[in-house]
Amino acid sequence: MKVLKNILSQLHSFVLWLLASAVFWGWIFTLVTDTSPAKKVTIYCDVPAVEDRLLAAELEKDMPEGLRMVQVHAFNYVMLDTASFDKGDIFIVPASEDTDLLMDLLPLGEGGPTKAYDAASGKGAATEYIQYTDEDYYIYLGSGSVHLDDGAALDVAQTLLELP
Amino acid sequence: MEKEIIELYTDADMERMGLHVRRWRRILLAVAAVGLSVCIALAASTDTLNAPRMELATIAVSTVAGWFIIYKWVFTLSPARHELAHAEMLRREERERFEGTVKLTDEQFKIRKSVPVRRVIVTNGEVESRLLVCASRAEALEGLDEAVLYACHGYVAAYNEVTG
Numbered sequence: 442m443k444v445l446k447n448i449l450s451q452l453h454s455f456v457l458w459l460l461a462s463a464v465f466w467g468w469i470f471t472l473v474t475d476t477s478p479a480k481k482v483t484i485y486c487d488v489p490a491v492e493d494r495l496l497a498a499e500l501e502k503d504m505p506e507g508l509r510m511v512q513v514h515a516f517n518y519v520m521l522d523t524a525s526f527d528k529g530d531i532f533i534v535p536a537s538e539d540t541d542l543l544m545d546l547l548p549l550g551e552g553g554p555t556k557a558y559d560a561a562s563g564k565g566a567a568t569e570y571i572q573y574t575d576e577d578y579y580i581y582l583g584s585g586s587v588h589l590d591d592g593a594a595l596d597v598a599q600t601l602l603e604l605p
Numbered sequence: 606m607e608k609e610i611i612e613l614y615t616d617a618d619m620e621r622m623g624l625h626v627r628r629w630r631r632i633l634l635a636v637a638a639v640g641l642s643v644c645i646a647l648a649a650s651t652d653t654l655n656a657p658r659m660e661l662a663t664i665a666v667s668t669v670a671g672w673f674i675i676y677k678w679v680f681t682l683s684p685a686r687h688e689l690a691h692a693e694m695l696r697r698e699e700r701e702r703f704e705g706t707v708k709l710t711d712e713q714f715k716i717r718k719s720v721p722v723r724r725v726i727v728t729n730g731e732v733e734s735r736l737l738v739c740a741s742r743a744e745a746l747e748g749l750d751e752a753v754l755y756a757c758h759g760y761v762a763a764y765n766e767v768t769g
Contacts, residue, residue, distance in 0.1 A: 447680050454675050462667040466644065470660040473651050498653045510653060 478587050480509040482597045484531040487516035487538065489572050496570035496604075503600050505593040530586040530594040531601065533557050533566075536577040546581035547589075549598055554579040557602065567604040610755070610765045613742040614692040622689045629682045633674050640670030684719040688739060691720055695762035700755040703736065704767070705729030707749040713740060725761060727754055736761050 448455070475481075482500075493513040500511040516534070532546055549555045558565030558578035565573060566580065580598055588594035614622075644663045651659040705727045712724035721740035726733060736754060738746055738761040746752075751767040 447676070451675060451679055454679070455672055458671040458675060459668050462671060463664050466648075466660060466663045466667060469648055470651065470656065470663070473648055474653070474656045494654055494656070501653060 474510075475512075476509045478528045480507070481512055482508060482530045482588055482593055483512045483514065483528070484533070484597070484601070485514050485516045485526065485529045486533040486571055487535060488533065488578070489515075489574060491515050491572065492570040496567055499567075499570070499604060500597055500600055505591075505596045507591070508593055511597060527583075527585045528587065529583040530588050531598050532581045532583060533571070533578055534581065535574065536579065538579075545584045547584055548581060549595060554581060555602070556580075566602045569605055608766045608768065610763050611745070612696075612763045613738070613745060613761060614696060619689075619692060619696070622685065622692065626682065626685045626689055629677065629685065633677055633682060636670055636674055640666055679719075684721075687717040687720045688741065691717070691739065691760070695757050695760060698757040700757050700762055703727040703729075703734045703754045703756060705732070705734070705751070707746060707752045707754065707764075709738070709743055709746045709749075722760070725754070727752075735759075 482504075484496075484500075491513060493515065497511045497513045500513075504511065516532075527545075534546070556565075556577060557580040558568070558571075558573040560573070560576050565571075565578065580602065582589060582594050582598065586594045588597075643666050647659050647663045647666065706729070708726045708728070710724040710726060713721055715721050716737070722737040723740050723743045725736045725738050725743075725746060727736060728734075736756050736759055742761075746754075746761070746764065749764065749766060753765050753767060754761050755763040
């Protein structure tokens with residue numbers, strides 16, 4: 442009873458400490474789990490659902506030298522104007538994608554866009570991790586990617602295409 | 606006839622209180638160091654897959670360790686430190702003598718926001734002196750009738766019983 446009374450008398454300190462702890466370690470973990478665009482490859486998928494961490498961990502197994510991490514994000518239209526989205530390295534977008542977005546994207550090779558998912562056959566890249574809808578999907582490189590020259594974005598895209 | 610003066614805080618008491626303060630200071634420092642080390646170890650062993658779990662575990666460890674430290678600081682270490690400082694003041698400063706009938710009341714409150722004290726009233730004829738005694742030492746004055754109390758700044762430091 443006395444302990445409970447003591448705790449209640451200092452409840453504000455306990456709550457404040459909990460908040461401070463969450464904010465501080467949240468910030469530390471943001472630093473630990475993120476890095477500069479030069480040391481990571483970021484993939485944006487315009488799909489209903491993606492196992493982002495599992496896919497990122499799988500791609501990190503065969504990561505080009507100099508990279509620290511791969512990040513995978515489900516595409517969100519709120520991200521369209523953000524700086525990090527502009528510097529995205531790889532994009533997986535459906536065939537029905539808005540053409541304004543496609544203007545900022547580059548095909549992997551010179552023979553036009555590469556298919557990431559074929560709706561007719563149901564086969565595609567990383568289908569164990571990415572939930573595609575019932576239409577074709579294409580994979581592109583971002584025109585603002587910092588990994589166009591070093592080839593890291595293309596390497597990761599090719600690894601992604603080979604994943605079951 | 607006056608008996609021998611009895612100090613409320615003897616050398617042995619001071620030694621014991623000092624030891625108590627030093628021991629709790631070391632314990633809290635150790636908990637802080639261990640808690641911080643565990644948090645750093647958890648943050649350092651974070652990878653893409655376990656990041657959310659590790660962040661949650663780190664916040665939990667940091668929060669629980671912090672709560673323990675806050676609780677023990679507020680309700681154990683701080684009162685002990687303040688009582689030690691108070692006792693040192695009682696032993697160091699000049700004392701005033703109060704003789705008469707001693708009555709220990711149930712009125713209790715805290716000084717320095719953490720040290721509980723009780724009210725003592727010394728009545729000598731028409732003169733009533735209102736003094737304070739640390740609750741942890743009040744027992745010594747329980748049952749006293751005629752006595753001489755020695756006080757610093759209104760706090761009882763020693764007493765001797767008057768008999769005959």
